[in-house]
Amino acid sequence: xxxxxxxxxxxxxxxxxxxxxxxxxxxxxxxxxxxxxxxxxxxxxxxxxxxxxxxxxxxxxxxxxxxxxxxxxxxxxxxxxxxxxxxxxxxxxxxxxxxxxxxxxxxxxxxxxxxxxxxxxxxxxxxxxxxxxxxxxxxxxxxxxxxxxxxxxxxxxxxxxxxxxxxxxxxxxxxxxxxxxxxxxxxxxxxxxxxxxxxxxxxxxxxxxxxxxxxxxxxxxxxxxxxxxxxxxxxxxxxxxxxxxxxxxxxxxxx
Amino acid sequence: xxxxxxxxxxxxxxxxxxxxxxxxxxxxxxxxxxxxxxxxxxxxxxxxxxxxxxxxxxxxxxxxxxxxxxxxxxxxxxxxxxxxxxxxxxxxxxxxxxxxxxxxxxxxxxxxxxxxxxxxxxxxxxxxxxxxxxxxxxxxxxxxxxxxxxxxxxxxxxxxxxxxxxxxxxxxxxxxxxxxxxxxxxxxxxxxxxxxxxxxxxxxxxxxxxxxxxxxxxxxxxxxxxxxxxxxxxxxxxxxxxxxxxxxxxxxxxxxxxxxxxxxxxxxxxxxxxxxxxxxxxxxxxxxxxxxxxxxxxxxxxxxxxxxxxxxxxxxxxxxxxxxxx
Numbered sequence: 001x002x003x004x005x006x007x008x009x010x011x012x013x014x015x016x017x018x019x020x021x022x023x024x025x026x027x028x029x030x031x032x033x034x035x036x037x038x039x040x041x042x043x044x045x046x047x048x049x050x051x052x053x054x055x056x057x058x059x060x061x062x063x064x065x066x067x068x069x070x071x072x073x074x075x076x077x078x079x080x081x082x083x084x085x086x087x088x089x090x091x092x093x094x095x096x097x098x099x100x101x102x103x104x105x106x107x108x109x110x111x112x113x114x115x116x117x118x119x120x121x122x123x124x125x126x127x128x129x130x131x132x133x134x135x136x137x138x139x140x141x142x143x144x145x146x147x148x149x150x151x152x153x154x155x156x157x158x159x160x161x162x163x164x165x166x167x168x169x170x171x172x173x174x175x176x177x178x179x180x181x182x183x184x185x186x187x188x189x190x191x192x193x194x195x196x197x198x199x200x201x202x203x204x205x206x207x208x209x210x211x212x213x214x215x216x217x218x219x220x221x222x223x224x225x226x227x228x229x230x231x232x233x234x235x236x237x238x239x240x241x242x243x244x245x246x247x248x249x250x251x252x253x254x255x
Numbered sequence: 256x257x258x259x260x261x262x263x264x265x266x267x268x269x270x271x272x273x274x275x276x277x278x279x280x281x282x283x284x285x286x287x288x289x290x291x292x293x294x295x296x297x298x299x300x301x302x303x304x305x306x307x308x309x310x311x312x313x314x315x316x317x318x319x320x321x322x323x324x325x326x327x328x329x330x331x332x333x334x335x336x337x338x339x340x341x342x343x344x345x346x347x348x349x350x351x352x353x354x355x356x357x358x359x360x361x362x363x364x365x366x367x368x369x370x371x372x373x374x375x376x377x378x379x380x381x382x383x384x385x386x387x388x389x390x391x392x393x394x395x396x397x398x399x400x401x402x403x404x405x406x407x408x409x410x411x412x413x414x415x416x417x418x419x420x421x422x423x424x425x426x427x428x429x430x431x432x433x434x435x436x437x438x439x440x441x442x443x444x445x446x447x448x449x450x451x452x453x454x455x456x457x458x459x460x461x462x463x464x465x466x467x468x469x470x471x472x473x474x475x476x477x478x479x480x481x482x483x484x485x486x487x488x489x490x491x492x493x494x495x496x497x498x499x500x501x502x503x504x505x506x507x508x509x510x511x512x513x514x515x516x517x518x519x520x521x522x523x524x525x526x527x528x529x530x531x532x533x534x535x536x537x538x539x540x541x542x543x544x545x546x547x548x549x550x551x552x553x554x555x556x557x558x559x560x561x562x563x564x565x566x567x568x569x570x571x572x573x574x575x576x577x578x579x580x581x
Binding site: 050071072073074076081083088091092100101104106156 | 459460463464466467469470471473474476477478479480481519524525527
């Protein structure tokens with residue numbers, strides 16, 4: 001059963017067409033990579049999926065219902081997004097911040113539910129932030145802030161994770177850690193994930209499906225092994241890209 | 256999470272509130288002791304003391320509390336709505352509109368009821384003017400709202416200057432008192448208490464959403480906050496609180512700007528705590544300031560706005576410095 005169905009979607013910013021006639025079905029426990037060069041429309045597409053940019057044509061359905069018919073809160077309880085800019089370092093503790101992720105689920109007006117606290121704490125644990133619980137967000141490093149934003153997303157417990165450049169500010173070890181945490185979460189909760197990234201190798205490694213945005217709103221949709229070829233990538237990025245394969249691994253580099 | 260420390264803060268503020276009210280009831284030209292105060296509360300006998308209390312000090316103390324509470328609340332809301340630490344209840348030109356209304360009323364010799372109504376009408380006019388201009392094309396981004404408010408404010412400022420420079424010396428004196436904020440002519444009725452209560456309860460009811468909105472509009476949307484209706488609610492409620500406060504006491508400065516910041520600096524960053532704290536501290540602060548305003552150079556009275564600045568500015572700088580050192 002598909003969680004998200006994008007049908008014949010057109011997206012444009014002023015006169016620039018970013019997406020033309022895009023159709024994708026995203027099922028449970030699927031991980032999708034969203035690739036394309038700067039300005040190709042990756043972020044715009046992700047924002048469209050949370051209803052923040054109206055499509056000029058086509059439909060976006062979540063569990064069969066158009067996202068425009070869902071209440072904001074209902075949508076937020078099912079779709080969570082990590083923004084490219086991460087989170088602002090406003091004065092607040094790490095724990096107060098991660099608790100915000102529970103906002104769409106919170107029932108009580110005033111008091112924090114024990115269940116919400118436990119979910120938030122385990123989200124901090126998942127990204128090794130449990131020691132920083134009482135720290136002020138303003139004192140965190142760039143990488144710690146990014147992990148906090150990810151923990152907040154995890155605490156939101158969405159069915160569909162949208163990630164805009166999740167590996168920003170993260171060292172190699174945390175990039176791998178973050179993706180394995182998310183992969184496990186997706187599998188555990190029968191969720192799915194769309195990740196916009198510039199890192200072709202990371203996308204190939206973690207996503208079995210790819211949406212590759214080309215120039216002029218065209219796009220390629222399919223399995224990573226089929227879409228991520230030297231020819232397609234060279235066309236998408238407008239620069240020659242080569243690859244080397246070793247067993248199941250494939251490594252891409254600009255020629 | 257609401258920690259014990261924050262509950263303690265609320266308890267401390269409530270105590271401060273009671274203390275400031277008692278102080279206010281005791282200070283003035285007629286000396287009243289604590290014993291006499293208690294006696295006049297418990298006994299039904301009419302004495303000079305109980306008359307002074309009932310007819311002068313109690314109404315004035317309550318007027319100060321309601322005004323300060325509304326300003327604190329409005330300031331906290333404006334700072335979230337505009338996501339700007341410099342935002343205060345007057346930033347969108349509401350007090351300017353009220354001032355032009357009030358000053359015009361003074362010019363034609365109106366007092367009391369008509370003066371208040373003119374101020375309130377001016378404030379309402381300004382609210383709809385700012386909203387109308389900022390909302391013209393159906394998109395009212397925060398920047399647009401802020402810029403519109405600042406420009407309209409500046410416009411009112413010019414009108415105020417015209418009124419001041421062309422009025423007789425006698426009128427200018429009352430106008431200046433109004434502009435600096437003054438409680439000597441103030442009275443409040445049950446509608447005012449009700450508004451403060453509704454503001455407090457409503458503010459607490461949306462406090463979780465405020466916690467999210469202050470982190471950014473896009474993030475708030477992604478966490479399920481309907482920001483279109485929330486922002487409308489915040490704009491109009493904060494505007495009405497401000498309009499009511501300036502109608503009661505004129506443009507009392509500093510309360511709405513400094514009180515929410517002071518409370519954030521001492522740790523009340525969660526709006527579930529910040530909103531009630533702002534009402535309590537805003538109210539008590541103005542009660543205290545007004546007590547000083549009418550006793551410092553007695554028998555003459557100072558405009559309370561002068562006292563709020565004289566206490567507020569150094570107190571704020573002290574708290575700011577002590578938190579930076581940490």
